[in-house]
Amino acid sequence: MTLVEKILAARAGLIEVSPGQFINVNVDLVMAHDLTASIAIRQFKELGAKNVFDPNKVALVPDHFVPTKDIASAEVNKNLREFAREQQIIYFECGQKSGIEHVILPEKGLVLPGDVVVGADSHTCTYGAVGAFSTGMGSTDIAVAMATGEIWLKVPPTIKFVYSGQPGPWIGGKDLILHTIGQIGVDGALYSVMEFTGSVIDQLTMDDRFTMANMAIEAGAKAGVFAVDEKTLEYVNARARRPFEVYASDPDAEYAQVITYDLSEMEPQVSCPHSPENTVPVSQTAGVKIDQAVIGSCTNGRLKDMAEAAQVLKGRQVHPSLRCIIIPGSQEVYLAALREGFIETFIEAGAAVSTPTCGPCVGGHTGVLAAGERCISTTNRNFVGRMGSPEAEVYLASPAVAAASAVAGEIINPEEVVR
Amino acid sequence: MIRGTVHKYGANIDTDVIIPAKYANLPTPEELGAHCLENLDDGFVKKVRTGDVLMATTNFGCGSSREQAPWSIRGAGVSCIIAKSFARIFFRNAINIALPLLECPDAVEGTESGDVLEIDLTSGKIENITKNKVFSAAPYPDFIRELIDAGGLIAYARQKIDSK
Numbered sequence: 001m002t003l004v005e006k007i008l009a010a011r012a013g014l015i016e017v018s019p020g021q022f023i024n025v026n027v028d029l030v031m032a033h034d035l036t037a038s039i040a041i042r043q044f045k046e047l048g049a050k051n052v053f054d055p056n057k058v059a060l061v062p063d064h065f066v067p068t069k070d071i072a073s074a075e076v077n078k079n080l081r082e083f084a085r086e087q088q089i090i091y092f093e094c095g096q097k098s099g100i101e102h103v104i105l106p107e108k109g110l111v112l113p114g115d116v117v118v119g120a121d122s123h124t125c126t127y128g129a130v131g132a133f134s135t136g137m138g139s140t141d142i143a144v145a146m147a148t149g150e151i152w153l154k155v156p157p158t159i160k161f162v163y164s165g166q167p168g169p170w171i172g173g174k175d176l177i178l179h180t181i182g183q184i185g186v187d188g189a190l191y192s193v194m195e196f197t198g199s200v201i202d203q204l205t206m207d208d209r210f211t212m213a214n215m216a217i218e219a220g221a222k223a224g225v226f227a228v229d230e231k232t233l234e235y236v237n238a239r240a241r242r243p244f245e246v247y248a249s250d251p252d253a254e255y256a257q258v259i260t261y262d263l264s265e266m267e268p269q270v271s272c273p274h275s276p277e278n279t280v281p282v283s284q285t286a287g288v289k290i291d292q293a294v295i296g297s298c299t300n301g302r303l304k305d306m307a308e309a310a311q312v313l314k315g316r317q318v319h320p321s322l323r324c325i326i327i328p329g330s331q332e333v334y335l336a337a338l339r340e341g342f343i344e345t346f347i348e349a350g351a352a353v354s355t356p357t358c359g360p361c362v363g364g365h366t367g368v369l370a371a372g373e374r375c376i377s378t379t380n381r382n383f384v385g386r387m388g389s390p391e392a393e394v395y396l397a398s399p400a401v402a403a404a405s406a407v408a409g410e411i412i413n414p415e416e417v418v419r
Numbered sequence: 420m421i422r423g424t425v426h427k428y429g430a431n432i433d434t435d436v437i438i439p440a441k442y443a444n445l446p447t448p449e450e451l452g453a454h455c456l457e458n459l460d461d462g463f464v465k466k467v468r469t470g471d472v473l474m475a476t477t478n479f480g481c482g483s484s485r486e487q488a489p490w491s492i493r494g495a496g497v498s499c500i501i502a503k504s505f506a507r508i509f510f511r512n513a514i515n516i517a518l519p520l521l522e523c524p525d526a527v528e529g530t531e532s533g534d535v536l537e538i539d540l541t542s543g544k545i546e547n548i549t550k551n552k553v554f555s556a557a558p559y560p561d562f563i564r565e566l567i568d569a570g571g572l573i574a575y576a577r578q579k580i581d582s583k
Contacts, residue, residue: 022562035443039486047573048580064440072444122484122508138486138512144576152562186431187478191507220478220506275431362440362483383435383482385458390436 002158002255003225004193006247007133011116019157019256027057028115028132030145033101034062034076035362036120036138041083043143052087053149059090059110061101064358066094069365099330099356102126102214102298107332109239113228113246118145123298123380128213128225129206130232131246133193135222156222157256158193158249163200165264170414172308173208174300174378174398176200177215178269179261182279190220192256195249200263201226206235207304214299215380218276268413270376271396274384282401285411292375293324293406294387295399296354297361300378301329303336305399310342312403312418318350319409325367327354351406363388376405421498421519421538422548423471425530426463428456432475433482434509438491440483451487452494469496472536476502476527480509489513499538501545501556503527514563515572521545523556 001009001016009017011025030052032040037060044052052058060080065073077094084091090110092098097108102123105111113131117124120142127134137151145151163176176196181188194216196209204212209226216224226232228246236244267281295309306328318324326346328334334356337343346353360367361379369375369388375395377387382394395411404414436458438451445451456463473492479502480488489512492500500513503524513520519540526545530536534549543556559567569575 022560035440035485035487038444039490043573047577065444076444120484120486122482124484136484136508138484138489138508138515140486140515140572141511144572148576148580154560154562186481187504187506190478190504217508220481222507363435364440381433381435381482383433385439386435390458 002195002249002253003131003227003247004133004158004223005155007114007116008153008155010245017155019155021155022152023155024150024152025116026149027118027145027151029057029059029110029117030142031059031061031101031105031117031119031124032139032142033064033121034066034073034080035064036142037080038076039139040120040143040146041079043140044146047143047147049147052089052146055088056090057149058087058146059105060084061092061098061104062094063100064362065364066357067355095331097331099333100298100301100358103301103329103333106130106210107239107330109236109241112236112240112244113232114244118142118151122217123214125216125221125223126210126214126298128216128223129209130236131226131228133223133225136217156191156193158195159189160195160197160255160258162258162260163198163263164260165200165262167200167263167266170268170400171263171266172398173204173211175266175269177212178271178276178279178396179266181215181219181276182269182271184219186218186275186277187220189216192221194219194221194224196224196226202229205304206231207302210302211299218380268398268401270401270411271382273382273393273395276382276396282411282413285395286413288395288411289374290376290405290410291322291373292367292369293322293402294360294367294375294377294379295402296327296329297358297379298329299380300399301327301333303333305378306333306337306342307340308399309403310345312400312407312414313349313351314345316349316407318406321409322406324351324406325354325360326351327359328356330356360387376402376411378402421470421540423498423536424468425472425474425532425534425536426467427474427530427532428459430476431478431481432459434480434485434488435482437480437488438485443485443487448490448494451491452496455491455495464495467495467497470498471496472538473497473500474502474527474530477504479505481506484508486512486516489516489518493518501526514566517571521556523554526554526556529554
């Protein structure tokens with residue numbers, strides 16, 4: 001069996017599962033955020049449920065329109081807060097130890113290897129980076145999981161991706177995943193699990209792995225997972241407050257497909273408007289003038305991302321024709337970036353630094369785009385209207401490419417800025 | 420039996436064009452429905468009539484997990500969505516809120532916007548009245564059928580909670 005099949009079998013109380021089988025699994029954590037929890041709470045009540053199945057396994061993370069951007073979002077947050085207090089569940093209040101859900105839940109040790117995690121957010125697949133099975137669902141599914149602690153699933157087939165070669169400088173998890181989505185398309189892994197393996201993966205930092213797992217959904221996948229190795233254990237052991245189980249794919253595990261990429265000659269990657277599959281090497285977009293650069297989000301708002309942006313921006317200036325908005329993904333990341341001097345570097349370079357939020361990625365606030373504007377962003381989607389006006393354009397890239405482009409005023413390979 | 424006029428679109432219709440996040444806090448399906456698909460076709464809500472059929476090619480509903488997407492389509496009056504394939508979260512969300520979906524590549528190939536369809540959800544039979552053609556959609560897996568028969572996920576789960 002594959003890593004995911006083993007997790008699902010264990011949580012379904014079965015010895016074995018195979019792709020296509022419908023199963024009921026116990027969940028280790030159920031999560032919703034401020035745009036999805038209201039419907040979940042309504043459906044929870046509709047269900048006739050009085051209490052959540054386990055208050056320690058249900059978390060609400062307001063992060064999308066936070067700090068509340070208008071009266072409607074303030075009302076929504078108030079509703080979430082009241083429900084959280086009443087049910088005594090985990091609630092991440094704005095400020096405190098909060099941040100973007102997919103940054104903080106692993107950071108606080110709430111998602112661990114071998115877990116099954118469901119969240120009312122499509123990027124819940126992020127936790128595959130620590131060897132968990134995690135997937136996004138809608139509010140009604142989440143309401144039922146909050147009440148019963150169970151969820152129905154169809155066991156997905158797994159596609160194995162093998163990354164080999166010697167990647168050049170400035171190549172990270174974002175480039176790997178954008179390249180992969182460019183190759184297989186936005187429905188290339190529909191209903192499947194993407195298992196990321198190979199010598200390049202072994203070398204990746206945890207933060208890079210979070211970035212890759214995060215965007216598995218952009219290929220239509222149900223989950224994106226990594227085997228647990230020493231880096232994973234170092235990361236989770238520093239955070240876990242409960243035991244966890246490590247599963248690994250058998251050598252004879254069956255895969256729907258095995259896809260291999262050699263990254264030796266690969267340039268940093270950019271996904272052009274209006275689909276994450278429109279991936280090209282950065283040189284093909286060189287010279288595209290931009291109005292805004294955004295660095296942050298559940299995809300690239302971690303410390304390694306801040307370090308990469310700081311390395312590019314150190315001693316340089318954001319081009320006067322554009323805005324560069326940098327958003328650390330959590331209070332912990334923000335504080336660490338502050339202590340490392342990155343925040344000072346950003347401000348000296350002329351970037352606007354914001355408190356943790358999803359804000360601009362969903363066209364919510366803190367960097368919404370006007371008609372005709374072009375943005376380079378480290379976020380995960382460049383759909384029409386995603387970051388604001390349907391007549392705006394979004395290019396997706398790594399923090400290094402976004403920061404370098406912010407300096408140049410146009411899309412550029414970081415190599416040409418940092419010599 | 421569903422009978423309605425088809426509004427046909429292309430591939431990878433994502434949740435941000437179905438209902439942008441800025442409308443996510445609108446409380447009712449009808450209010451969400453007033454902005455349905457506006458980033459793709461701002462004429463859609465003006466021409467759609469209650470009972471009409473939404474049609475698309477592959478990977479319909481990709482992107483965000485926001486349940487506001489199927490709610491907005493229901494709120495706009497759409498009775499059924501037919502596509503060559505659906506994104507998985509959207510598929511679950513629609514089934515859960517009892518918005519019927521059918522996967523039928525042949526029907527999508529053989530139908531144009533403006534055609535009138537008659538759809539029998541139980542048998543999966545899709546009849547294009549305008550073009551006088553009949554298609555059949557793949558039946559739902561048994562488990563999904565049980566969910567639909569129960570009246571959606573909330574009703575299904577309520578049965579389970581009651582029986583505990």
